[in-house]
Amino acid sequence: MKKIYSRIEEIAGNVITVTAEDVRYSELALVTSGHGKSLAEVIRLRGNKVSLQVYSGGRGVSTGDEVQFLGRPMQVSFSDNLLGRIFDGSGRPRDKGPTLEENLIEIGGPSVNPSKRIIPRNMIRTGIPMIDLFNTLVESQKLPIFSVSGEPYNELLSRIAMQAEVDLIILGGMGLKYDDFLFFRDTLEKGGAMDRTIFFVHTASDPVVECLMVPDISLAVAEKFALQGKRVLVLLTDMTNFADSLKEIAITMEQVPSNRGYPGDLYSQLAARYEKAVDFEGAGSITTLGVTTMPGDDVTHPVPDNTGYITEGQYYLRGGRIEPFGSLSRLKQMVNDTTRADHRGLMDGMIRLYANYKESVEKKSMGFRMSEWDQKLLRYGALFEAKMMDLTVNIPLEEALDLGWEILAECFQSDETGLQSKLLDQFWPRKSIRDEQETA
Amino acid sequence: MTRTTGTVFGVNGNMVTVDVKGDVSLNEVGYISVGDQKLKSEVIRIRGKQAEMQVFEQTGGIGVGDTVEFSGEMLAVELGPGLLGQVYDGLQNPLPQLAEQAGFFLKRGLYLDAIDKARSWEFTPKLEAGATVSAGDTIGTVPEGIFDHRIMVPFNISGEWTVRKVAPKGSYKVDDTICQIEDAKGTTQDLSMLFEWPVKRAISLFEERYKPTEPMVTKIRMIDTFFPVARGGTYCIPGPFGAGKTVLQQITSRHAEVDIVIVAACGERAGEVVETLQEFPELTDPRTGRTLMERTVIICNTSSMPVASREASVYTAVTIAEYYRQMGLNVLLLADSTSRWAQAMREMSGRLEEIPGEEAFPAYLESVIASFYERAGVVRLKDGSFGSVTIGGTVSPAGGNFEEPVTQATLKVVGAFHGLSRERSDARKYPAIHPLESWSKYPSAINDELVAYCRDILLRGNEVSQMMKVVGEEGTSLEDFVLYQKSEFLDSAYMQQNSFDPVDGSVTIERQRHIFRILFDVLASEFDLHDKDNARSYFNQLRQIYLDYNTSEWESDAFASREAELVKLINEKRTGYDSTAEEIRNRVGSAVG
Ligand SMILES: Nc1ncnc2c1ncn2[C@@H]1O[C@H](COP(=O)(O)OP(=O)(O)O)[C@@H](O)[C@H]1O
Numbered sequence A: 001m002k003k004i005y006s007r008i009e010e011i012a013g014n015v016i017t018v019t020a021e022d023v024r025y026s027e028l029a030l031v032t033s034g035h036g037k038s039l040a041e042v043i044r045l046r047g048n049k050v051s052l053q054v055y056s057g058g059r060g061v062s063t064g065d066e067v068q069f070l071g072r073p074m075q076v077s078f079s080d081n082l083l084g085r086i087f088d089g090s091g092r093p094r095d096k097g098p099t100l101e102e103n104l105i106e107i108g109g110p111s112v113n114p115s116k117r118i119i120p121r122n123m124i125r126t127g128i129p130m131i132d133l134f135n136t137l138v139e140s141q142k143l144p145i146f147s148v149s150g151e152p153y154n155e156l157l158s159r160i161a162m163q164a165e166v167d168l169i170i171l172g173g174m175g176l177k178y179d180d181f182l183f184f185r186d187t188l189e190k191g192g193a194m195d196r197t198i199f200f201v202h203t204a205s206d207p208v209v210e211c212l213m214v215p216d217i218s219l220a221v222a223e224k225f226a227l228q229g230k231r232v233l234v235l236l237t238d239m240t241n242f243a244d245s246l247k248e249i250a251i252t253m254e255q256v257p258s259n260r261g262y263p264g265d266l267y268s269q270l271a272a273r274y275e276k277a278v279d280f281e282g283a284g285s286i287t288t289l290g291v292t293t294m295p296g297d298d299v300t301h302p303v304p305d306n307t308g309y310i311t312e313g314q315y316y317l318r319g320g321r322i323e324p325f326g327s328l329s330r331l332k333q334m335v336n337d338t339t340r341a342d343h344r345g346l347m348d349g350m351i352r353l354y355a356n357y358k359e360s361v362e363k364k365s366m367g368f369r370m371s372e373w374d375q376k377l378l379r380y381g382a383l384f385e386a387k388m389m390d391l392t393v394n395i396p397l398e399e400a401l402d403l404g405w406e407i408l409a410e411c412f413q414s415d416e417t418g419l420q421s422k423l424l425d426q427f428w429p430r431k432s433i434r435d436e437q438e439t440a
Numbered sequence B: 001m002t003r004t005t006g007t008v009f010g011v012n013g014n015m016v017t018v019d020v021k022g023d024v025s026l027n028e029v030g031y032i033s034v035g036d037q038k039l040k041s042e043v044i045r046i047r048g049k050q051a052e053m054q055v056f057e058q059t060g061g062i063g064v065g066d067t068v069e070f071s072g073e074m075l076a077v078e079l080g081p082g083l084l085g086q087v088y089d090g091l092q093n094p095l096p097q098l099a100e101q102a103g104f105f106l107k108r109g110l111y112l113d114a115i116d117k118a119r120s121w122e123f124t125p126k127l128e129a130g131a132t133v134s135a136g137d138t139i140g141t142v143p144e145g146i147f148d149h150r151i152m153v154p155f156n157i158s159g160e161w162t163v164r165k166v167a168p169k170g171s172y173k174v175d176d177t178i179c180q181i182e183d184a185k186g187t188t189q190d191l192s193m194l195f196e197w198p199v200k201r202a203i204s205l206f207e208e209r210y211k212p213t214e215p216m217v218t219k220i221r222m223i224d225t226f227f228p229v230a231r232g233g234t235y236c237i238p239g240p241f242g243a244g245k246t247v248l249q250q251i252t253s254r255h256a257e258v259d260i261v262i263v264a265a266c267g268e269r270a271g272e273v274v275e276t277l278q279e280f281p282e283l284t285d286p287r288t289g290r291t292l293m294e295r296t297v298i299i300c301n302t303s304s305m306p307v308a309s310r311e312a313s314v315y316t317a318v319t320i321a322e323y324y325r326q327m328g329l330n331v332l333l334l335a336d337s338t339s340r341w342a343q344a345m346r347e348m349s350g351r352l353e354e355i356p357g358e359e360a361f362p363a364y365l366e367s368v369i370a371s372f373y374e375r376a377g378v379v380r381l382k383d384g385s386f387g388s389v390t391i392g393g394t395v396s397p398a399g400g401n402f403e404e405p406v407t408q409a410t411l412k413v414v415g416a417f418h419g420l421s422r423e424r425s426d427a428r429k430y431p432a433i434h435p436l437e438s439w440s441k442y443p444s445a446i447n448d449e450l451v452a453y454c455r456d457i458l459l460r461g462n463e464v465s466q467m468m469k470v471v472g473e474e475g476t477s478l479e480d481f482v483l484y485q486k487s488e489f490l491d492s493a494y495m496q497q498n499s500f501d502p503v504d505g506s507v508t509i510e511r512q513r514h515i516f517r518i519l520f521d522v523l524a525s526e527f528d529l530h531d532k533d534n535a536r537s538y539f540n541q542l543r544q545i546y547l548d549y550n551t552s553e554w555e556s557d558a559f560a561s562r563e564a565e566l567v568k569l570i571n572e573k574r575t576g577y578d579s580t581a582e583e584i585r586n587r588v589g590s591a592v593g
């Protein structure tokens, strides 16, 4: 048993400093105060001065509290007993179940060797045309939903989770509103998915430092299950809260901020988590869907900005719809060449026309005369929004493709679409409403 | 000589402060002992008896008092035959071999030989005993893939030496002595095929450096025709996330007409490297008939790998590039992304508590970026042959705003700027290089005057389109409207290119010159178009055929018939030819390029 120190010399924010010997970087300690016990992690060593971040926060910690070093880094229990359970950011039960202590694993382990990665190959079907057709989700992808508060991003997350064919769902909640937590729990319960779900939930009223642990704990557990052959879907909501916690600690540690107060290593910190998404050859996989709320609806804000550079695309959720612009699945081309011959061409063509439609809308709003071409575009845009973008639409990819051709044929002549003749020959609907009108 | 040692005094992130007993030098490598692991680190600041070191590994578990051994060497890479086809991390650890030992995950403190010591090479001597040599001179060659890999006198040997013995033609391992040299004082030295070179020092064993003028063909129309890159030149690709920086570099790494490509995946997604890793061994290089992997070296230090080795990775890459340039080869280094490298510097600078510059980047950011790109160049070597290193770096500006320190510092030093635009990538106009903002100081493979004429159309067409936003189509003259249609045609039919199409994906210079003629005819002709709808549908038709033309195989029947269709359609409506264009065409003659 390691020595107990009973003199805390400095308390600033959530960081305490003690004089201690034989301590290792990232080691855990137990801080016992009048309010109970909390874990703390060593975040700086300087001679015999040891700084720790206290998981339950610095508030109420007294200079006379006890600090006992544990000689090990942060760990979490890993077994099938986790299934259906709900924990907090330190891995303590939030439900009425027992504390789990068997088979402890370390969190924040090393990265996957890039040469052991494989090219993603499996589409994850969601039934949402804006995803399946235009920005296909792929197993092992890491992808956030960019949104502002008030948008139904948690609904979208849970819908994808329920519809996706995965073995296991891990929900990492950071600064989650209690209502939202209940929403997830109820939805998964109703969908019969609870017994293949694990929750690690930090709510808005929990200590900041515990928020930092949620992605690492969730992903460490996910990694073990994936190595056992499970296809794991990790949902992280909301990563902006995670980044804000990083910022808070960095400021306490008097680090020079780089951009709007965030630390210079924000990119590396986010990447360390998102890059855990992987497809293990011969075993399972981790697919990560996150939520990144954009303060002030500003995508250039450091959190969405750094996230976008790390993740394999993003879904923009605005006005309750997945926006075609800005939304991107970088892995779509890995799978959309084998779905159907018209998938790629139609996907690009429809978006290009939608961009033209937006221009016409702008012209119209400025009071310009709408040319015949503009009229066609306006018609197209309205149909596209109603039939493709509406999130209540729930159809398989193949139907969505057919629908795409129908919409095009309803609005345009085939050579106006800018699509390759080869595709038009094969897929252009022979008898669209429009052709009938014209022959009549 | 006994090595300097020290003990750990402090740990802060990936920076460790060490109490040093003895002498240390800046950038010297040391190893921190933690349990049975030794963690590679580099001295980045010395203050009195303390050295600050950046650790190339996770620092968890390091404790005060842990021992540190200094190596006496600066951070260096191994140079010799067997680099091609390898996949290294930023410190030249071979990742596939690492995986054989450690499985799915990277293992801290595990460092392997960069070059296979067991492999034999067919050595042919190129000089005889008695010859006088100095650093960089060729002792002999070994075949490596399709190249004659020059076995050279190590670059760090100074002065003139006399060759005493050279190994006869035969099979040798990289560690075998293949040459013995002697200096004026009679000191002898044994040379093998392998030597080390410190990554942060440029290799400059050439006679003369030239201005880059010869095009480095990328087979991307917009680059080769409009924003060319020259062999030995430098260029950058800034752009917001998702605009297509990585895809652009990936297709360049496949199709560029160079001998060797060094891919430096610096601090971005691991998944993107995997595509290259898995596909290159399967893809044949049309120029050589061998796999692309045989001409490629991949330096892979992606975003979740240690940030200090990310900082080192671009230097590892450029040093290997310079090494092959010494063999008279044309090397292309593609770094994705230089911003992550700059951020690695920023992280360390922050830990060192240096006075921060703009956006907390260190004050020396500009000079470090400048001296990195300075390592590019086309040179004449001592034996009269020419070699080049071309450097292309992506930049990932915060918020996609080019007014930030890394983009600005880079723009000051590069010869071409391919700025990617969010607007264009949102509209799926690939490559999303902004045709009005981008520039190149290098000559085009197609006649510069013809290209300038096209660019002028684009510029004026854009002005019309801006104006139309204010006055509407109805307030625009038919003449202006046609100009606008022409600029749109240039953009959509020629500048945009489908990277994933087997034919359109890579277009030779020969084909570019050929199809450019038709493009030019469209842009320079006056057409009989009676109203705007007529003009729009005419240009739609032209575009449709031109797009099909682009995807028809070179010189195939389909290609010929598409071309005939285009010519017919142009002639049908042509009423005249713009006089300026006529004049240029007459001056330039039929030789487009
Ligand atoms: N030339 C291209 N052709 C087709 N699609 C492209 C092209 N360039 C980029 N894309 C699309 O955009 C996505 C993002 O491109 P990428 O190069 O990864 O962006 P960046 O590196 O700038 O973040 C790709 O996954 C692909 O879907």
Ligand SMILES: [Mg+2]
Pocket: B245, B246, B247, B268, B336
């Ligand atoms: Mg990229």
